[in-house]
Amino acid sequence: MSLDAKLKASIVQQFEHIVGPRAVLHRYEDLLAYECDGYTVHKGVPSLVVFPKSTQEVSEVVRILHHHRIPYLPRGAGTGLSGGATALNGEVIISLARMNKLVSVDYPNRRAVVQPGFINLKLSNSISSKGYYYAPDPSSQAACTIGGNVGENAGGAHCLKYGVTTNHVLGLELVLPDGEIVQIGGVPDAPGYDLLGFLTGSEGTMGIITEITVRILKKPEGILTVLALYDEVEDASLAVSDIIAEGIVPAALEMMDRTAIEGVESGNYPVGYPRDLGAVLIVEVDGVIAGLQEQIDRVIEVCRKHRVREVRQANSPEERARWWANRKTAFGAMGTISPDYLVQDGVIPRSRLPEVLSRIGEVSRKYDLRIANVFHAGDGNLHPLILYNSRNDGETQRAVQAGSEVLKVCADVGGSITGEHGVGVEKMEDMRFIFTEEEMQAQIRIRDVFNPDQLCNPGKIFPKPARCVELKQPKVLGEHQASVNTMVH
């Protein structure tokens, strides 16, 4: 889709009136910077990018787009990994980059209110001196926005103990696709239906989130971290199972395999891992100091049971920080050992880990592409990184196919095709591994209660129907089945 030139000029003028002349991009060379997010396989240049700085401005911009039936989508920092913020068909991008304020903090009741463009890590940094932090910690936390985190229901290394974004969102302000501003949640245990959870992770398809109330946590009194080095990834997997079986709930339980280690050791934050290792585990426990050392001693003991080559505890916060910097930049570090890489995001029942790893190995051999594995092992969330070279003929397509096949493996063992990156553009076809055509149509019907004209982030999450499915005849609807004009607070 591209906007008619005259209409576009008129829209630009109207937008400039709302947000100011410097907050609308309309020249092709400026728009090109917005042709994709962190998922680079599919691209699309937006018709316009507009930068509102308040809820009111978002609402006014959306009203104009709604009036002209022009599709649009929200964008945070553009760090998403499934193409959710990509203007595949020239949609208008509403960037939340200027809505980047920490609105308020209520320490006694442990809540903070942020604008959607507020950067994840900044929240913890802002409240750190008072002894608080924000738990969800995606690897991109230094860049990604909390609005984007809500859109994708982002996870992170510490979600094993603390839960993903949806467990920390207490309230949302949303601009509906017709421009109306509504409040969702915001009171503890709001009665009625749980719309808050329903909106979290809806990938920008229900409206534009303009303010977020999140839970903040008291920083744990102590954090102890252990590194365990294994010759064989199977032994590391067994150690993971055993740690969980012990009844210990680690704050984090991360794993990297041989190829991933090769990547991180070639990156900007090498730890000095031997290159012949089969796997590395990072296990962290946190909480009150009393008893914490005994907990980590038990972790060490379990690690030793499974033919560990070496296991050691971090001697200082600096050593711990080095291990995490190495782990958190794992995706980017793959760039040092491969021209291109594709990050996958599957979830499996923890008990199936060894089997799934072996099947991922088969996929790697079948497509003749190396696959590095980085895992949030404790909660069964895998990030296979498929290494490829886009300059080699057909190799991108092969990588995409290999990625899809890996997700099929996850679905086949009763898992899911996304843990924290969302479906976006990337995994639309893979939705078929989990849902039937009819089941997806049912989800679409519910989306359309919020987004009846499919103006807000259209064409995402659900694949186009593959065949003529025999859907039941829709029932005659009374007027109460109309789209949602007002929402609950």
Added chain:
Amino acid sequence: MSLDAKLKASIVQQFEHIVGPRAVLHRYEDLLAYECDGYTVHKGVPSLVVFPKSTQEVSEVVRILHHHRIPYLPRGAGTGLSGGATALNGEVIISLARMNKLVSVDYPNRRAVVQPGFINLKLSNSISSKGYYYAPDPSSQAACTIGGNVGENAGGAHCLKYGVTTNHVLGLELVLPDGEIVQIGGVPDAPGYDLLGFLTGSEGTMGIITEITVRILKKPEGILTVLALYDEVEDASLAVSDIIAEGIVPAALEMMDRTAIEGVESGNYPVGYPRDLGAVLIVEVDGVIAGLQEQIDRVIEVCRKHRVREVRQANSPEERARWWANRKTAFGAMGTISPDYLVQDGVIPRSRLPEVLSRIGEVSRKYDLRIANVFHAGDGNLHPLILYNSRNDGETQRAVQAGSEVLKVCADVGGSITGEHGVGVEKMEDMRFIFTEEEMQAQIRIRDVFNPDQLCNPGKIFPKPARCVELKQPKVLGEHQASVNTMVH
């Protein structure tokens, strides 16, 4: 509503064909036992009660009711406290009492599958020998069903640390109001929209839940419990705030005030609390044994800072069990000091506790009714028990009004009108403290995607519109806005 005699006879016959002749109640004297649940202010005798024993039977029963447009509702153990399972207008009751099986347990992946009529406590008892338990523990856990818990999103004393029912539900099987059987969730981190959270706590208004997959947890290695006795409830409140501020996350943090203590000491499980106490706190920590004693020592220290009369640690599991039996039967024990009582269920921001307690005192004086307070203090969930005598003219109505006014106090400080008991029949009018008419209409529209004919548990949660509200004109709907015939698994 009462069914036409001929139609009723035909329905009974059809039901008997599906579920067997001994599984349909149709005589008035049998039906009378089902005239209310644990909320006894409003009653209604059902037209029929039917007891299916499989999903297929529920589906067949529902198809017949749907065909004849006969309203119905699901019922578990009937322990609900807001009238959600009451056939106010003679609805047919579908009792899930015979669907009381533990279907399967998957220990490595920590999941159990239960039928909806399976009793909460039986799950923990069934898996206890393997070292596991089910966390949500409503006071009624020896009687209430997990299906009912899902319907109301039930909490419990240990939800401070472990979260309420919605945090433990991994999958649902649902019979939609047209009889179709659908699966929701069931895979970890299912992609698409979070329908699972949306259905949990929907109070039986979206369909009949016929199977539930829940998370089971490894039993904590150790549990330590402390009792702190205070002369003044204000001091106990300050201790609660300070314990949380210390960064300790107790497994439970319960409070009872003077009148509640009088009740429990007159009940079947007296602990021997002095009758002149102002408040009792029960604080429990659990987890790995290492460090646990140090944690509880800190709790004791904090309790002592606030003019505690006495603080002591449970010396044995038996002593702890006595304290909990006393606390968990607090509601019932009120019957020993008052002919009738009404349980309320408000939520407030923790920091407003002293102010809210003082305002509840004002309500008590205004209506000249004693109010006992039992709290899940750690998460700000209050259970004011309004004591009254239904034989005194107008006193029931005064108790209802006092209860509503207490909820208004909770709403006014930014809290909610229900933490875990649901809205049901009881708090429909109180929904106005939280939502505008338009906001409630919006929620109703979403319900009607699932339940378009309002056959399943009609007339609950939302009050009848009080006045002619100016609702927006509904939009013309495409066929994709039809009701949901299939759901996601």
